[in-house]
Amino acid sequence: MNIALIAHDKKKTDMVNFTLAYSAILKNHTLYATGTTGKKINEATGLSIERFESGPLGGDQQIGAKIATNEMDLVIFFRDPLTAQPHEPDISALMRLCDVYQIPLVTNLGGAEVMIRALDAGFFEWRNLQS
Numbered sequence: 001m002n003i004a005l006i007a008h009d010k011k012k013t014d015m016v017n018f019t020l021a022y023s024a025i026l027k028n029h030t031l032y033a034t035g036t037t038g039k040k041i042n043e044a045t046g047l048s049i050e051r052f053e054s055g056p057l058g059g060d061q062q063i064g065a066k067i068a069t070n071e072m073d074l075v076i077f078f079r080d081p082l083t084a085q086p087h088e089p090d091i092s093a094l095m096r097l098c099d100v101y102q103i104p105l106v107t108n109l110g111g112a113e114v115m116i117r118a119l120d121a122g123f124f125e126w127r128n129l130q131s
């Protein structure tokens with residue numbers, strides 16, 4: 001599965017801890033991330049990650065493009081609900097494309113824990129059937 005990992009600045013520690021905790025599962029998948037998030041995950045876990053631009057510089061849009069071409073199976077996006085983001089339109093566009101293409105999207109740690117366990121249990125086989 002192709003998995004996108006994205007975290008706003010105040011959620012990057014959560015993302016690093018999440019990827020450390022689930023690295024044994026994540027290493028079996030192809031990982032993508034926005035620039036700074038990917039760098040921090042790679043430094044902390046050693047997981048191999050294809051990094052796009054930083055979110056404010058177009059990284060969210062690059063991940064959106066992957067969704068539009070059916071190249072992304074899951075988006076784990078730890079958003080910061082308490083800080084205004086200069087690239088809010090890009091963030092909305094990414095989430096909108098997840099809805100357009102029925103791509104599973106979780107926006108917080110609680111959802112991510114459920115989703116990663118579902119992935120490990122094989123509950124994503126419907127994605128293989130669809131494509």
Ligand SMILES: O=C(CO)COP(=O)(O)O
Pocket residue numbers: 006007008009033034035036037038053054055056059060091
């Ligand atoms: O801003 C982001 C997502 O909207 C994340 O970008 P970075 O991973 O480059 O910090």
